[in-house]
Amino acid sequence: MDKKSQGIFNRPFNRRDALKMLGKTTAAGVVLSAIPGVGIAAMKTPTERPNLIFILGDNHNAETMEFAGHPFIKTPGFNRLAREGVHLQNTFNTTSLCTPSRASILTGAYCHKHGVKNNHMPWTDSMPTFLEHLSKNDYATAFIGKWHMPGDGLPKFPYLDLFVSYTYREGQGTYFNCPMIVNGEEVASRKPYITEEVTDYAIDFMKSTLNKPESERKPFCIYLSHRPGHPPYKAPKDIDGMYDDADVKKALPKNIDAWYGKSRQNVYQGFMMGSFYDQYRGYCETLTAMDRDIDRLLNVLDEMEIQDNTVVIYMGDNGQMWGQHDRVSIKEPYEESLKLPLIVRAPKLIKDPGTKREQMALNIDIAPTLLDMAGVPKPKDMDGESFVPILKSPAAKGRDAFLMEFWRYFPENTPSYVGVRTNRYKFVEYERGRDPLLFDLKRDSAEQNNLYGTPEGDKLLPGLLAKMGKLNKNQVKFK
Numbered sequence: 001m002d003k004k005s006q007g008i009f010n011r012p013f014n015r016r017d018a019l020k021m022l023g024k025t026t027a028a029g030v031v032l033s034a035i036p037g038v039g040i041a042a043m044k045t046p047t048e049r050p051n052l053i054f055i056l057g058d059n060h061n062a063e064t065m066e067f068a069g070h071p072f073i074k075t076p077g078f079n080r081l082a083r084e085g086v087h088l089q090n091t092f093n094t095t096s097l098c099t100p101s102r103a104s105i106l107t108g109a110y111c112h113k114h115g116v117k118n119n120h121m122p123w124t125d126s127m128p129t130f131l132e133h134l135s136k137n138d139y140a141t142a143f144i145g146k147w148h149m150p151g152d153g154l155p156k157f158p159y160l161d162l163f164v165s166y167t168y169r170e171g172q173g174t175y176f177n178c179p180m181i182v183n184g185e186e187v188a189s190r191k192p193y194i195t196e197e198v199t200d201y202a203i204d205f206m207k208s209t210l211n212k213p214e215s216e217r218k219p220f221c222i223y224l225s226h227r228p229g230h231p232p233y234k235a236p237k238d239i240d241g242m243y244d245d246a247d248v249k250k251a252l253p254k255n256i257d258a259w260y261g262k263s264r265q266n267v268y269q270g271f272m273m274g275s276f277y278d279q280y281r282g283y284c285e286t287l288t289a290m291d292r293d294i295d296r297l298l299n300v301l302d303e304m305e306i307q308d309n310t311v312v313i314y315m316g317d318n319g320q321m322w323g324q325h326d327r328v329s330i331k332e333p334y335e336e337s338l339k340l341p342l343i344v345r346a347p348k349l350i351k352d353p354g355t356k357r358e359q360m361a362l363n364i365d366i367a368p369t370l371l372d373m374a375g376v377p378k379p380k381d382m383d384g385e386s387f388v389p390i391l392k393s394p395a396a397k398g399r400d401a402f403l404m405e406f407w408r409y410f411p412e413n414t415p416s417y418v419g420v421r422t423n424r425y426k427f428v429e430y431e432r433g434r435d436p437l438l439f440d441l442k443r444d445s446a447e448q449n450n451l452y453g454t455p456e457g458d459k460l461l462p463g464l465l466a467k468m469g470k471l472n473k474n475q476v477k478f479k
Helices: 003-009 015-031 076-084 098-107 130-136 194-210 276-303 363-373 388-392 455-472
Strands: 051-057 086-092 140-145 162-165 180-182 185-187 220-225 310-316 342-345 355-362 401-406 417-422 425-430 437-440
Touching: 051 276, 051 363, 076 276, 076 310, 076 342, 098 130, 098 363, 130 140, 130 220, 130 363, 140 194, 162 194, 180 194, 194 220, 194 276, 276 310, 310 363, 355 363, 355 388, 363 388, 401 455, 417 455, 425 455, 437 455
Parallel strands: 051 220, 051 310, 086 355, 140 162, 140 220
Antiparallel strands: 086 342, 162 180, 180 185, 310 342, 401 417, 417 425, 425 437
16 A cells, blocks of 8 residues: 555645644544533434444453353343344454554454554554544544553544544553553543543543434444453452352363462463452453443444434454363464454344344454545555354355464463464464364364364365465565
8 A cells, every 4th residue: 555545644734734633633522522411303314314433342261251151240231232133153353463453443354464463562553543534534433442552642533523542551451540651641531431432532522423414424433442351350349259159160171270360371361360250250350331321322322213224233352261171261273262253233224134144254343344434435445344144144154264373472372373274174384383173163173183184184285275375365475
């Protein structure tokens, strides 16, 4: 992508941009205060284009939701989303790591294209985000919550009407009293717990946007990025300890005991000392806290009477292994790391709410899907595909494979790898240090029987290599 085609990220800041920034500064002043008594009539969006809310969780294992069959977690918000929408139960990230996955969500592109290859690499500005595309097509846009990419402060996104995030503790933030940065200015947290704080900003932005005079009103797109379930796990007082009596053995692999952790070669962000069971309970409590504010957001949409014309999408950035394959990790090419929760509530698109979809969806599909919903053509540089047809019909055709890619970074010890996952098979080859993996996921969903080097694997390998090569196109290089 050349500099001329990159839009507002790289072109000189001109008079039009300055005028837009003046408007955003004014809007930020409105958003920072509550807006009491907003009339229902003022909340009507003067267009058939939907409002869009994309909600992102952190390290959220795809099975850790009540409606998905988890043995003890309570998630009424997720349950409601699934009941009123569609659960895409075969959703994956293409690079199983926080920062690259988030860049892929924003750009709709594979990691090798957008260039953010690990958690130590800053945002590259090499590709526009879907928020920029929507802003150029007359959407009010907001990024609220965890940015989670390194660099010197937060990036500059002049097209955003509202940018609320934090740089505290290297961008990881904290669960309580996290200082926020609102359109470039640091402000104190208004609410003690971080999911309440960022949800309040989202609600204020909706109200301020839809309370404008009809001639100025736009549909909105909100990117709402939560901190749960990232360690160290801390929940609000009324949720903290909620699962103290839960039998976590029902949720964890049989090989796990209460003291599983660093002693088993699982160095994971320095948090695995102490009771492994208590760590898992804390993880679930933070997810329940996030779920409560998702439920609160849904209730506000009802109160504003915009629920039918507002799409709500929830997804995680990557999965989380809790001892599967003797790993505590988010980086490995196993299903527990790759697989993501994805729920979509879109009343005007989905005619069979409360159902599931079997087709594969990816993190790189979020951007083109949101653009499709807004009636904006997909840019040529996006690798993802809109899953709107799948939402409309369970019989719609989905993709048959996707590329997996990962670049090792210090001090993590997972080697670089590239692989392909189809609807039935998975093949992974490492840069060094480990033998390749080949699994038949239909017969071996737990990935216990490596077929690489067996007669069966030898027959499957040429086809998988050809498919991987077609997807890769020599783009993934480990150096």
